[in-house]
Amino acid sequence: MRFGAFAISLFILCLGTTGFAADKAVSLATLEWEPYVGEKLRNYGFTSEIVAEAFKRAGYTVEVHFMPWARVLQEVMKGKYDAAYPAYYSKERAKTYILSNSFAEGPLVFCKKKGADISYKTLQDLRPYRIGVVRGYVNTPEFDAADYLRKDIANSDELNLRKLLRGRVDLVVIDKFTAQHILSTAIPEGVDAIEFLEPHLQEKPLYLAVSRKVKGHQQIVKDFNHGLKQITEDGMIRNIMKKYGFD
Numbered sequence: 684m685r686f687g688a689f690a691i692s693l694f695i696l697c698l699g700t701t702g703f704a705a706d707k708a709v710s711l712a713t714l715e716w717e718p719y720v721g722e723k724l725r726n727y728g729f730t731s732e733i734v735a736e737a738f739k740r741a742g743y744t745v746e747v748h749f750m751p752w753a754r755v756l757q758e759v760m761k762g763k764y765d766a767a768y769p770a771y772y773s774k775e776r777a778k779t780y781i782l783s784n785s786f787a788e789g790p791l792v793f794c795k796k797k798g799a800d801i802s803y804k805t806l807q808d809l810r811p812y813r814i815g816v817v818r819g820y821v822n823t824p825e826f827d828a829a830d831y832l833r834k835d836i837a838n839s840d841e842l843n844l845r846k847l848l849r850g851r852v853d854l855v856v857i858d859k860f861t862a863q864h865i866l867s868t869a870i871p872e873g874v875d876a877i878e879f880l881e882p883h884l885q886e887k888p889l890y891l892a893v894s895r896k897v898k899g900h901q902q903i904v905k906d907f908n909h910g911l912k913q914i915t916e917d918g919m920i921r922n923i924m925k926k927y928g929f930d
Contacts, residue, residue: 790859817840823885862879
């Protein structure tokens, strides 16, 4: 479990800006998914800052815990942590967790090795190819239900990109911003070796997924949504996105 400085600094910030100490706390589970969220990023990344600011408006402090995404979902489902973020929507996920209003979004795409003769208009066009996916990730309903596609499972986006470069898969499903970040920071030799297919699979909204097992889960979502509305209307989300280079 890792949180420490971010939770403490947020608590101090609450004292300094509101004049009182927040008497509510939420424990949040998340993953390494740069540039959206990451333990080494400033304030754990822009999604963490948005989520924390929304909760702060409702009088909450937050504790952030990092672990693999499959474990995030399991632990939150069991109620060990109050909520997970940033989560994609699926019908099954909406039955297991209570999802907040969307607080950000990102482009979900296919990528290939540059020069590979692969294009598509529909998913049926991708039948001949091996497609890298990440264990536990939700993509799109159509893609996830497409049993006719050859899906090769890995434990992370970085592993999938490395498999693509080595020719072990033909395509990878990935968030475009995540791919660009991984390539520039961890696999620089791949920056000029990988390209993205058009059209995008989807512009994916991101949500807070609250456990149905924790006490007061409906109130947590209500309070978060209220705080999110405030920081949307007063321009704080726009300022956060600009600060992280997503204006």
